[in-house]
Amino acid sequence: MTTANKKIVYMDNNATSQVAPEVIEEMLPYLTEAYGNPSSMHNFGGQTGTAVRTAREKIASLLGAEPEEITFTSCGTESDSTAILSALRTYPEKRHVITTRVEHPAVKSLCENLESVTGHKYKVTRLKVDSEGMLDIAEYEAALSDDTAIVSVMWANNETGVIFPVEEMARMAKQRGILFHTDAVQAVGKLDINLKNLDIDFLSLSGHKLHAPKGVGVLYIKRGTLFVPFLTGGHQETGRRGGTENVASIVALGRACELAGEKMAEENGRVRQLRDKLEEGLLSKVPKSMLNGHKTSRLPNTANISFEYVEGEAILLHMNQHNICASSGSACTSGSLEPSHVLRAMGVPFTAAHGSIRFSLSVYNTEEEIDFVIEKMPAIIESLRKMSPFWEG
Amino acid sequence: MWEYTDKVQQHFLNPHNVGEVDKPSGSGDVGSLACGDALKLTLKINSDDIITDAKFKTFGCASAIASSSVLTEMVIGMSVEQAAKVTNEDIADALGGLPKEKMHCSVMGREALEAAIADYRGLILPMAEGEVVCECFGVTDLDVIRAINESTLRSVEEITNFTKAGGGCGKCEDKLREILQTTVSSKSEVPVLQVKPKRMTSLQKIKKIEEVLEREIRPGLRKDGGDIELIDVDGDFVIVSLRGACKSCNKSQTTIKEYVEKKLRELVLDSLIVEEEN
Numbered sequence: 258m259t260t261a262n263k264k265i266v267y268m269d270n271n272a273t274s275q276v277a278p279e280v281i282e283e284m285l286p287y288l289t290e291a292y293g294n295p296s297s298m299h300n301f302g303g304q305t306g307t308a309v310r311t312a313r314e315k316i317a318s319l320l321g322a323e324p325e326e327i328t329f330t331s332c333g334t335e336s337d338s339t340a341i342l343s344a345l346r347t348y349p350e351k352r353h354v355i356t357t358r359v360e361h362p363a364v365k366s367l368c369e370n371l372e373s374v375t376g377h378k379y380k381v382t383r384l385k386v387d388s389e390g391m392l393d394i395a396e397y398e399a400a401l402s403d404d405t406a407i408v409s410v411m412w413a414n415n416e417t418g419v420i421f422p423v424e425e426m427a428r429m430a431k432q433r434g435i436l437f438h439t440d441a442v443q444a445v446g447k448l449d450i451n452l453k454n455l456d457i458d459f460l461s462l463s464g465h466k467l468h469a470p471k472g473v474g475v476l477y478i479k480r481g482t483l484f485v486p487f488l489t490g491g492h493q494e495t496g497r498r499g500g501t502e503n504v505a506s507i508v509a510l511g512r513a514c515e516l517a518g519e520k521m522a523e524e525n526g527r528v529r530q531l532r533d534k535l536e537e538g539l540l541s542k543v544p545k546s547m548l549n550g551h552k553t554s555r556l557p558n559t560a561n562i563s564f565e566y567v568e569g570e571a572i573l574l575h576m577n578q579h580n581i582c583a584s585s586g587s588a589c590t591s592g593s594l595e596p597s598h599v600l601r602a603m604g605v606p607f608t609a610a611h612g613s614i615r616f617s618l619s620v621y622n623t624e625e626e627i628d629f630v631i632e633k634m635p636a637i638i639e640s641l642r643k644m645s646p647f648w649e650g
Numbered sequence: 651m652w653e654y655t656d657k658v659q660q661h662f663l664n665p666h667n668v669g670e671v672d673k674p675s676g677s678g679d680v681g682s683l684a685c686g687d688a689l690k691l692t693l694k695i696n697s698d699d700i701i702t703d704a705k706f707k708t709f710g711c712a713s714a715i716a717s718s719s720v721l722t723e724m725v726i727g728m729s730v731e732q733a734a735k736v737t738n739e740d741i742a743d744a745l746g747g748l749p750k751e752k753m754h755c756s757v758m759g760r761e762a763l764e765a766a767i768a769d770y771r772g773l774i775l776p777m778a779e780g781e782v783v784c785e786c787f788g789v790t791d792l793d794v795i796r797a798i799n800e801s802t803l804r805s806v807e808e809i810t811n812f813t814k815a816g817g818g819c820g821k822c823e824d825k826l827r828e829i830l831q832t833t834v835s836s837k838s839e840v841p842v843l844q845v846k847p848k849r850m851t852s853l854q855k856i857k858k859i860e861e862v863l864e865r866e867i868r869p870g871l872r873k874d875g876g877d878i879e880l881i882d883v884d885g886d887f888v889i890v891s892l893r894g895a896c897k898s899c900n901k902s903q904t905t906i907k908e909y910v911e912k913k914l915r916e917l918v919l920d921s922l923i924v925e926e927e928n
Contacts, residue, residue, distance in 0.1 A: 374898045568686065570652075570711035574662065588686050589711035589752075594787070594810070594817030596686065607684040644668050644715065646690040646707040647683055 266581045266626045270466070271415050271443055271559060271617035276509070277468040283512040284470070287505035295502050296493065305504045312511025316475060319514040320460070321451030328476045328497045329507055330488075333442040333463030334363040336476035337409070339487035339498070340438040340459035341367055344407035345379070346485040347436075351406035357384045357392065357421070358602040363461075364409050364440055365598070384410075389551040390419035390603050397426060407436040412444035412460075416586055416599040416615055417550030418559025420448070424455050431456035436482070442466055446517035447524055447556050458482045464506060468619070469513035473506035520620050529557035531627050532618050536560040538631035543638050549586075549605055549613060558618040561586070563600075563609035566648045567641040572614055575637040581630055586613040608647070654712060655746035661716035666723055669705045676770030678762040685787050685814065687714045687755065691721070691762040695770055699730045706762075713745075713752040720744045721759040734767050736760060737800060738812075753812045757797065783825050786818025791829055798833045804923055805907060806830065827925070834923065835885055855919065856883050862917045863890075867910055871896055878910065881927045888914060891927040902926065 267275065293302030295309050313324045320327075330336045341354070341364070356368050371379040382400045384392050392410075401408075408430045413420045427437040438459035444450065446467035452460065460477040464470060478484055478497070490499020517524075539562055540546050549561040564572065569587025576583060586597030588611065595601070596610040605613070616630070642648040654662070674692035681688030687710030694703035704722040708715050721741055725733045738756040742748045748756055780790030797803055797812045806826045810816045816826050850858070860880060871877055876896030882889040890910065892902050899905065903926070911924035 370898065566683075566709065568710050568714075571662070571715060574712050578663065587711070594686065594814050607686075611683070611686050644665065644707060645709040646679070646688055647709055 263580050266579070266629060268616040268618055268622065268626075268630065269582045269584050270619040271418075271615065272584055273465045273471065274468050274619055275621055276465075276470050277513060277516055279516060280469055280509045280512045284505040284509035287508050291504075295504060296491070305502075308508050309502055309504060312507045315511040316514045319445070319450070319518045320462075320477060321453045322477055323480060325495075326452075326477050326480055328478055328494045329502060329510075330474040330476050330498060331472060331500075331503070332474045333361075333440065333461050333466075334474075335487070336459075336461035336463075336474045337361075337363045337438070337440055338367055339476050340461065340478075341407055341409055342487055343459075343483075343485045344436045344438070345371075347483045348406045351404050352378060353380050353382070353402060353404040353406060355382045355384065355397070355400050355405055355408040355410075357386065357410055359386055359390065359414055359416075359419075359599040360409070360411055361415050361440055361442070364411070368409075380404075386419075386602050388604050390414060390417050390549070390599070391551055391554065392421055392426075394422070394425070394429075398429060401430065401433050401435060403433075405430075405433070405435045407438055409438040409440065412439045412441040413448065413556050414550070414599060415443050416597060417561045417603075418443070418556035418617075419550045420444070420554045420556065423457065427456040427458075443556060443559075446514070446521070447558060449521060452477060452479070464510040464513065467513050467517050469510040470506050473503050473510050475510070523620055525557050528618050528620055528622070531622055531624060532558055532560050532616070534624070535616060535618075535627045535630060536562065538627070539634055542631060542635045546638075547609060549600060549603065549609075559615065560617075561600075561613055561615045563605065564612040564614065564638045565608045566645045567612045567638060569596075569612050569614060571641050572612065572637060575641070576614075576633070579629075579633050581633065584615045584617075586615065587611050652712070652749050652752070654716075654749070657720070657744075657746040658713060658716040658748065661719040661745065662712040665706075665715055665719035667703075667705045667719065667726075668707070670707060671703045671705045674766075676766040676768075678765030678767075678769060680761045680765055681710070681758055682788075683709065686710065687758060689714065689718050689758050689762045691718070691759075691766045693725070693766045693770065695730060701725050701728050701730065701733055710755065710758075711752070713748050713755040714758060716745055717741050717748070717755045717759040718762075721763060725763065730767055730770065733763060736763060739801060750808075750811050753801070754814045757812055783829065784813075784815035784818065784822045787814040789813050789815035794826060794829050795833050798830060803830070804834070807903065807907070824928075831887060850919065852883065856880075858918045859883060859888060859914060859922075862914055863910075866913050866917065870909070871905075886919070886921045886923050888922055888924045889927050890924060 291305055293305045295306035313327045317324045317327050368381045372381055384397055410421055410423055412423050423439045430437040436458045439457055440461045442463045445462040458479045462475045464473040486497050488499050545565040547563050549563055569585030570589040573585050586600050588594050588596045600610040671692045671694045675695035676693045678691045690707045692705050693701050696702050704725050706718040706722050708718040738760040741756040741759045780792030783789055783791050793813055794815055801812055803809050806823055809826050816823050875894050877893035879891045881891050896902055906924050906926055914922045
């Protein structure tokens, strides 16, 4: 990939991903000649309805779900809000929500609002994580109560890639008659998911994390789950989500899911090997560096590494000079003054939390790029450490 | 992505005067690892009280490093007396400006310079005597008052941008608001009369504010399903409460500052400060 003739080394796929060329090809006709409205009576519109149906089938197939369990939304955040608010409206007498301390802002902020905006009508339990980012299932079990309306736990963490045992957690919720939602935005396409045999009631996914464009998401709603829509309007999505279908992006997401299914083995094979090589290379070449997150219960594409005594934004801007794209959990990248809530919840010390860099790969990364990053990083860290008053180098 | 000026980028990528001067005449250490930025400034000062060398070591983001670098450039050649007058605004200006969320980096530069000069003069900084308001970042009430006066800050958010106070757990927000109110009103007693010869009675002011709210502000808010209510007017402080959709909107602070306060300052009195009722 290039911009302005400079080769970009893109390792920020948990933020967003390149739209696959096959996906663009498939969606283009729906931005040009096939512009009909799927709800129209004429054949011209009807053909886009068929395209939406085909896409729905492809997505269902990747998730091991039925097509009618797939509802299209505008993004992962909308899917998350829809699921959680639906559960609260379905069971208005229940006033308790269980989530974790490391959720994406899409769920985190909603839960904060549930407490503050409603005048603390709702009680939210945020499950702790240990130093490797893992949950304590005993704490979860103890938190489940008759007052719990819904559990919302992410399948995989966006910052560290740590995978939570959502299958088991959903089963435990089900036994208590409690709805279970998972934000699987980072997991879909990277992990083998088969919802048919699971007790997950709601699952959110987002197109742009798996090589489809931004602006399209899905909420999986298990058959038989009581549901109250969030966005009301026309009869689209069988009344579950109003608004004319984003046909081109839906078609794109269908193709992207199909590709993700085909490339699942590569993601868990070649991409994992590249990630491991990057991780081992950096940890061995840069002193005082450490991995954040569980070593094995982790997405195959993500490595979150802290470089002690240096600050993340400064690292990223030096990497930017070499056209290497990644992210940081440093406070200074976000304008807030506190570093990543995920790393703080894990108890990562301040010395390391401010200097964390997240590398997130995709099937488009090459070994050459990994070697390039391993070559460039030590000098960047060393130059910043020389400047740091805390570094006794 | 931050919008940094070319000057910030130059000083960040190729910082000048990194390190520590040998046998410094004065040395200033500010910030900490926990805070996310820290600066050690060392000065060499000759017998004529002229700064002949300055070096820095900084842990922090691009603007912290750039602020430190440009600061050393600025002070070399200055007399100690001149250097003591350098403000954080001077540092930010020398960089062609900093994003407002990053102004605290320039404040850190000024603090380190002050600490180094005090060390050279064998003095204890007055700041050390203040009472800590923000425990997360160790900011004292004197630091806050100084920032309010020097940079004409008018909201808690601005105080956070400049001093970091309130940017951690947020528990000190009420205290900061209190300091802001006292500082602004004690300052405005005399000078405001000079600037604003035409004084309104409280009744006139309230009437005018209500009028502007009704005519200029409510229609826009109502269009989005929201509303606003005037709770109290206390001197220059206008306390309002957002209703309906505005209440749960995460942009409510922006609505109040960028929209309501702007309009009221424009149409009623330019010293008004609008705050949301807790």
